[in-house]
Amino acid sequence: xxxxxxxxxxxxxxxxxxxxxxxxxxxxxxxxxxxxxxxxxxxxxxxxxxxxxxxxxxxxxxxxxxxxxxxxxxxxxxxxxxx
Amino acid sequence: xxxxxxxxxxxxxxxxxxxxxxxxxxxxxxxxxxxxxxxxxxxxxxxxxxxxxxxxxxxxxxxxxxxxxxxxxxxxxxxxxxxxxxxxxxxxxxxxxxxxxxxxxxxxxxxxxxxxxxxxxxxxxxxxxxxxxxxxxxxxxxxxxx
Numbered sequence: 001x002x003x004x005x006x007x008x009x010x011x012x013x014x015x016x017x018x019x020x021x022x023x024x025x026x027x028x029x030x031x032x033x034x035x036x037x038x039x040x041x042x043x044x045x046x047x048x049x050x051x052x053x054x055x056x057x058x059x060x061x062x063x064x065x066x067x068x069x070x071x072x073x074x075x076x077x078x079x080x081x082x083x
Numbered sequence: 084x085x086x087x088x089x090x091x092x093x094x095x096x097x098x099x100x101x102x103x104x105x106x107x108x109x110x111x112x113x114x115x116x117x118x119x120x121x122x123x124x125x126x127x128x129x130x131x132x133x134x135x136x137x138x139x140x141x142x143x144x145x146x147x148x149x150x151x152x153x154x155x156x157x158x159x160x161x162x163x164x165x166x167x168x169x170x171x172x173x174x175x176x177x178x179x180x181x182x183x184x185x186x187x188x189x190x191x192x193x194x195x196x197x198x199x200x201x202x203x204x205x206x207x208x209x210x211x212x213x214x215x216x217x218x219x220x221x222x223x224x225x226x227x228x229x
Binding site: 006008009056059060061075077078080081083 | 117132134136137140141162173174194197198199200201202203204205206215216217218222223
């Protein structure tokens with residue numbers, strides 16, 4: 001499947017792009033992160049500690065082990081700091 | 084309910100007047116305005132990044148949750164993004180209800196959730212460099228009181 005993957009805040013800065021299309025068979029965001037980490041050091045740096053990150057599937061906050069089946073958009077970002 | 088995510092500045096006083104005019108029948112109106120604060124000195128700007136699409140959706144969900152909990156005649160949420168100067172308004176929340184307890188509590192609830200569940204990220208640009216503002220455990224703990 002092809003996913004639209006978005007990065008925000010320092011995740012975006014470390015990877016060096018705001019979004020990209022990713023071809024993957026990953027079943028969960030956790031598995032997707034493993035694939036991305038193996039790509040290049042900048043991904044490994046951005047995803048060094050997933051406990052410090054959040055994930056959204058189709059613009060809803062999700063768990064790291066949520067299924068990716070049927071999902072079109074995945075976003076990775078640090079905890080929000082609005083308000 | 085009115086939700087606005089925008090780069091432009093807003094005038095809190097004018098917004099509150101318009102909100103009050105819309106909130107017919109309410110006996111209590113509470114408003115909160117968040118302002119860019121220069122915490123450590125030397126702040127040049129606060130850059131606020133957002134996730135277009137998810138932002139509006141997340142705020143609407145937070146407002147819906149507040150409305151199901153308190154009897155609110157009207158709700159307003161304005162949140163800015165982009166580079167903001169020290170002293171500039173970042174965001175505003177207003178709630179209208181029959182009585183003040185509901186209006187105060189709902190505004191407090193909205194602020195707690197907007198802080199850690201709406202997809203905004205703050206970066207401080209200072210004379211000594213740039214850094215992302217980190218979420219605090221207090222922000223997360225604040226949600227558990229609801």
